[in-house]
Amino acid sequence: MPYLHCVLELLCKYQGFSLRVLLHYGDDLTLYVCYYRYRFHNIGLYCHYAGIGVAYGIAGICLNFCFYFYDGSDNVCANAPSLVILPWGFKVFYAIATDRFRPFNSRRRVYMKCGWAGAVGCTLILALIGDTCSGTTWLGLSIATQACLMLADVPADGYSVELGQLEAENERGVILSTGQFIRFLATMFAGVIQATMVNGESTNAPGCDISPLNCWSWGLTVGQYYRLLALIFVVLALPIFFIREVSSDHIPIHSFAEHGRALWETLKNPTTLYLLIFVSTNGTLSQLTPITYNYVQYTLVNLSNLQGGIQVVVTYLAVAMGVKLFQVFFLNKNWRTTLYLSVGLAQGMGIVWILIYWDVAGLLDPWFTIFVTVNQALAAGVSQVLFSMAVIELAQPGQEAITYELIVSVANAALTVTVVIATQLLMPFDSVTCRSGGDDDGTCATNQVNVYSIDAYNDSDGPARFTRYSLVCLGISFVSLVVFTPFLPRTKVSRI
Numbered sequence: 001m002p003y004l005h006c007v008l009e010l011l012c013k014y015q016g017f018s019l020r021v022l023l024h025y026g027d028d029l030t031l032y033v034c035y036y037r038y039r040f041h042n043i044g045l046y047c048h049y050a051g052i053g054v055a056y057g058i059a060g061i062c063l064n065f066c067f068y069f070y071d072g073s074d075n076v077c078a079n080a081p082s083l084v085i086l087p088w089g090f091k092v093f094y095a096i097a098t099d100r101f102r103p104f105n106s107r108r109r110v111y112m113k114c115g116w117a118g119a120v121g122c123t124l125i126l127a128l129i130g131d132t133c134s135g136t137t138w139l140g141l142s143i144a145t146q147a148c149l150m151l152a153d154v155p156a157d158g159y160s161v162e163l164g165q166l167e168a169e170n171e172r173g174v175i176l177s178t179g180q181f182i183r184f185l186a187t188m189f190a191g192v193i194q195a196t197m198v199n200g201e202s203t204n205a206p207g208c209d210i211s212p213l214n215c216w217s218w219g220l221t222v223g224q225y226y227r228l229l230a231l232i233f234v235v236l237a238l239p240i241f242f243i244r245e246v247s248s249d250h251i252p253i254h255s256f257a258e259h260g261r262a263l264w265e266t267l268k269n270p271t272t273l274y275l276l277i278f279v280s281t282n283g284t285l286s287q288l289t290p291i292t293y294n295y296v297q298y299t300l301v302n303l304s305n306l307q308g309g310i311q312v313v314v315t316y317l318a319v320a321m322g323v324k325l326f327q328v329f330f331l332n333k334n335w336r337t338t339l340y341l342s343v344g345l346a347q348g349m350g351i352v353w354i355l356i357y358w359d360v361a362g363l364l365d366p367w368f369t370i371f372v373t374v375n376q377a378l379a380a381g382v383s384q385v386l387f388s389m390a391v392i393e394l395a396q397p398g399q400e401a402i403t404y405e406l407i408v409s410v411a412n413a414a415l416t417v418t419v420v421i422a423t424q425l426l427m428p429f430d431s432v433t434c435r436s437g438g439d440d441d442g443t444c445a446t447n448q449v450n451v452y453s454i455d456a457y458n459d460s461d462g463p464a465r466f467t468r469y470s471l472v473c474l475g476i477s478f479v480s481l482v483v484f485t486p487f488l489p490r491t492k493v494s495r496i
Contacts (some may be wrong), residue, residue, distance in 0.1 A: 013322045024181040031286030037282040044239035046182050047155045048112060051236035054229070055182035056086065057190020058142060059084050060312040061198065061225075064305050067207050067298045069222055070135030074433045074451070075149040075423065079292040082419040083139060087147040089413035092406045094154040108155040109243050115152025116237040119145050120230055138222075152240075157408070159243075188316040195309025199227050207301040248355045248420065274411055278487040281315050283414025291422045293353060293373070295433055299451040301366040313379040336485050343481050350474045357463045357470075364454070365389055422473060429469040 008118040059081040066077035076083075077220045103110045130138060159178045200219025201208065208215035220228065267273065297303045303311070349372045356363045356372070434444040437452035449465055450456040457463075 006302075025070055028154045028254075043157065044243040045156060046179060046242070047239040048116075048237045049179040049183045051116070051188040051233055052149060052153055054190045054236070055190075056085070056183070057187045057194070057312060058145070058229075060187075060191060060308060061194045061305070062139075062142060063294065063298055064194075064198075064203055064303070065138065065222060066135060068137060071137045073290075074295065075297060076135075076139075077298065078291050079423065080139065081417050082272025082416055084142045086143055086416060087150045089239055089409055089416050091150055091154050091157075091412065092409035095406070098151075098155050099158070108159045109240070109262050111155045111241070112152040112240050113237075115148050115150070115486075116233065116240065118148030118151065120237065122148060123226050123230040123233060127223055127230055128224050130222040138331065145163055156183050184319050185315045188313045190311025191309045191316065193228065193307045193309070194312060197228070198309070200304040204304045207303060208302065208402060216306070219305070262349050274471050274487040275407060275489065278484055279407055279411040280414045281480055281484040281487075282339075283411045284417045286477050287346075287415070288418055288422060288473045288477045288480075288486065289376075289464075290350070290353070290473045291419075291426060292357075292431060292466045292469060293369075296353075296356060296364070296466075297366065297369050297373075297450075299433065299435075300366060300368060300454055300457060303366050303369075304438060306373075307366050308484050311373055314370065315374045320378055336490055339485055339488060340481070345356065345480055347474055348377045350470060350477075353470060356466050357466045359454075359463075372494075412420065418473070425469060425472065427457065429465060429472065431465045431469040 008120040039486075062080045062084055063077065066072040066080045067074075098107070098111050123143050126138065126141050126145075133141075155348070156179075160179050197218045198220045200221070201210075201215060201217065202217060202221055203225075204215045210217050267276075351373050355361075356369060357366075430447040430449070432448050434448045435450045435452045436444040436450050437456055444450045444460060446459065450460040451462070
């Protein structure tokens, strides 16, 4: 037996698990945890995150679909990515229900299967009617797809936190951050599909020039794209059937009142309160992003699906690299300093957008806007990993999903509020857009920016109006960063 323990300790040392924790949970779980990255029944967890990453890529392509194929209004289409992922802001309610009810004595796997079944079903409907339905129907089914995915994602998040609590202290968070890393890579894959397979004339701006670096003469239609997406979902969902849950026999089933009391105990932890303040203000104010960025990309320079897909790929490649660097070099460092640097970079890139508005040195160019957007995306990825690490320290046994999703739901809801604030700020700074010219008989008001063409944009004082609007947004973001970052724990072992 001592020899076996020594062998297990050597095997698990590489994986980052302490012998004390492994022996406490017995040999079956010991072997299970030691080989969690390689045993087939655990590949399902990472396949799930890969599927979630591909599904998140829908938010990237929906701008092109909404603006170009469904011809939606500027305001609706500019906010379409936030509308599609709206269910992500309700994850805490999913968590309460899935932690409370255990069909077939399962806390994780049954919900993951049902969620993926619903997501595949919604995607198949879009595959059948996507080419002929209205923009409203398309948007509603896209939201329903994400709602089904949240039924699968919430138990998976709780499962990741549960496994994370079994890791050695100096390695805690590796499983969770690895799942996020895989999700980012899968979102990149979705961008590759967008760039290489959905770049035809029907899914790009009318009159788009056919060239190797712009629009192509061939490409999947909207319906064909969703058929491919449904096939990918089915392939990635199959390994979920082989996930082996950690036994929940030692975790009693609680009533809603008991869940409320347990969650209240967690909320009384000062670190939890500070973290909630941080994620709400960081998402709402520190990451306040001007809507005018989307206007420039999809009404003035008209990003093709090739360019939009490349933007998704490069953006999430940068984010994935950032997550990996954080995991290797900054996991045990000062998180506040990391956030100052990352968000500071995003705000610096916001200043560069002003040069784009004014077309300084020809910077009103689709490829340059992609370069700026890629740099701005780093902040969101880093901040998500930061508070995800903190949740592992806070979650009580049996409350993993609720605690994690409480923080995540607040963060996601805050991002939705950000879009609302950014949209409302357009009016006082006369930055609401319209289209007037050509076959359009409408007339823009004097307090609107005409984005029918670049000349119309300049004639309606678009550069100056977009500049004033963006400077206010960046100012609010900077002040919020300085004021509220101290609410983030310094490190994963810090309590205030």
